[in-house]
Amino acid sequence: MKHILFKRKSLPLRIAFAALLLTTTVLPAAAQQINPPGNTLPQPTPIVDTVPVAREVDYPGTIKLDVDATDTVQGIFRVKETIPVARSGHMVLLMPKWLPGKHGPRGEIEKLAGLVVRANGRELPWTRDVLDMFAFHIDVPAGAKNLDVQFQFLTAQQGDQGRIVVTPEMLNLQFESVSLYPAGYFTRRIPIEATVRYPAGWTAASGLPSKVQNGVYRYDRTSYETLIDSPVFAGKYFKRFPLTDRVGLNVVADKPSELAATPEQIAAHTRLVEQAVKLFGAQHYDKYEFLLSITDKMGSIGLEHHRSSENGVDPGYFTDWNAGPGERNLLPHEFTHSWDGKFRRGADLFTPDFRTPMRNSMLWVYEGQTQFWGYVLQARSGLVSKQDTLDAYADIAAALDAREGRQWRPLIDTTNDPVITARRPKGWVSWQRSEDYYNEGLLVWMEVDSILRKQSGGTKSMDDFARAFFGVRDGDWGVLPYTQADIVKTLNAIQPYDWAGFLDKRLNARTDRAPIDGFAANGYRIVYTDTPTPYLKGREKSAGGVSVPYSLGLTVNKDGKVGSVIWGSPAFKAGFETGTTIVAVNGTAYTPDRLRDAVGAAKGTKDPIRLTVRMDDSVREVAIPYFDGHRYPRLEKVGDGDSGLDRLLTAR
Secondary structure, three states: OHHHHHHHHHHHHHHHHHHHHHHOOOOOHHHHHHOOOOOOOOOOOOOOOOOOOOEOOOOOOOEEEEEEOOOOOOOEEEEEEEEEOOOOEEEEEEOOOEEOOOOEEOOOHHHEEEEEEEEOOEEEOEEEOOOOOOEEEEEEOOOOOEEEEEEEEEOOOOHHHOOOOEOOOEEEEOHHHOOOEEOOEOHHHOEEEEEEEOOOOOEEEEOOOEEEEOOEEEEOOEEHHHHHOOOEEEEOOEEEEEOOOOEEEEEEEOOHHHHOOOHHHHHHHHHHHHHHHHHHOOOOOOOEEEEEEEOOOOOOOEEEOOOEEEEEEOOOOOOOHHHOOOOOOHHHHHHHOOOEOOOEEEOOOOOOOOOOOOOOOOHHHHOHHHHHHHHHHHHHHOOOOHHHHHHHHHHHHHHHHOOHHHHOOOHHHHHHHHHHOOOOOOOOHHHHOOOOOOHHHHHHHHHHHHHHHHHOOOOOOHHHHHHHHHOOOOOOOOOEEEOHHHHHHHHHHHOOOOHHHHHHHHHHOOOOOOOOHHHHHOOEEEEEEOOOOHHHHHHHHHHOOEEEOOOOOEEEOOOOEEEEEOOOOHHHHOOOOOOOEEEEEOOEEOOHHHHHHHHHHOOOOOOOEEEEEEEOOEEEEEEEOOOOOOOEEEEEEOOOOOOHHHHHOOOO
16 A cells, blocks of 8 residues: 555656656766756657548549639639538648649649638638648538638739739639648549639630530549649630641630741641650540640740640740741650650659659659650651751750769759759759759660660660550550669660669769760761851840850850859859859950850960959959850761661651
């Protein structure tokens, strides 16, 4: 009995002693030197995730989504959503955060406003999650069958607020911006029906079928996953061009004259579809809709989806066709993604919902090989000439070869950039690197093509890989994941080689030079001349300034503002930085032509190029001792007859 009484009497004392242990840390002597005795040393509050994990089970009921998209003046989307509930108690609603195609947490939660949740006619309080700002906690009352949700999505009004998606003539509706979904379920298991009202007289296009009546589009019942993958372009000036029985080109424009495509131009887009189908040998969509905006008002975009793509180009896409290739690489790239990225996707990139973080380790395939096929298909279809394609290759290879950042940062690490930077501008791109898995991925796959051709005696190429890897399960528009081991296995089945070692070196090694040998092995070498190719002239004209990255190491706009400085270049060594403004060239007021001429005139002399520059309120004179003249990259053919690259770019 005394023993029991002793325990009872000592319980408060024990609790107090335990609490003292939790709040007091006894430090070793070395630690006491930097944390003097008597300093308060707290312990962190435990982090507890209270948002339900996604499960592979059916959601009980179909969400009804109603969007009013008629406000083209203030650009406000007004949302009403009815979400069935199976039981009372705790529930979490999510706004999509990790967005496919953007490869990072790019949901615009800051633009969600006016959130009100009701059940049984009574407003319910909500609480934002303390860890995940995209999550809202709600207590569902007993007897409630549905949650009635209302909010507004306040689209960007200025460029510094995000991408402009509403103008008086057109809009781009992305359903992740105008919907919430219940946590705890794979999004492919959540049914939803969406209805959208657009401005009177407008036409809307999407990869998701719909029926329209009195300006209201009722979209087919689908999964929440598919809805998010089915954006809309709508506009006052609209035209749809059928390309094949399964693919259409839907165009909205700032003015009707931009819709004036010639039969020859549409035929080139039709050939793009035909060449892609021949290449891959299968189609992973029932219907596919190109969504194309021709505008300088709505923000530009290039974003892939399984049965559509969002594409934004500047005015002149059709009307200035003969001025050069312009932005015609965009559609081949995004169309390729239906196979590479949407159907075949890196296993660590696939997620069950839009809250689970995506891992981007396979973007050198997802984006890099898509970049490779985009240029091939633009040439095979005739959307862009073979010569312009060769000139574009030269520019890509030269730009990457000038990136000294590869000395410290391997290619594979750049697949983290969409999360690290959220695609914000960088000051020293050539040293920091920036999503190089796109174009350097292209170079790696070009080298793979050259190895396949060499090792097989010319009987195998990347075409064989495309058919073997992407041309399976015709008609399947689900997701078929893969790993790097699957890539190696497929390549070895086509042509045995040390593919694992090759890819390890290209992805993980730090190097001095870009992997440009695939061009030489396929019959073209990169050379530098003092005359720009028509492709480079067109790019420079479009940018409105002067581009001398491989000589001085600068790109400068028409007003003299420096846009980029190549790390280690003559301009870099002279102390240039982005944002500097060139005021004068050799004592004469700056113009793009004067800077360009100065580079040429200094060749073979001993007179440095003298520039007057301004940064903020400081003006100084800079002398750049550069005497090698202009250096413009181009591909020069090696030998006679058709090379591997010639055959790669030839229509099938």
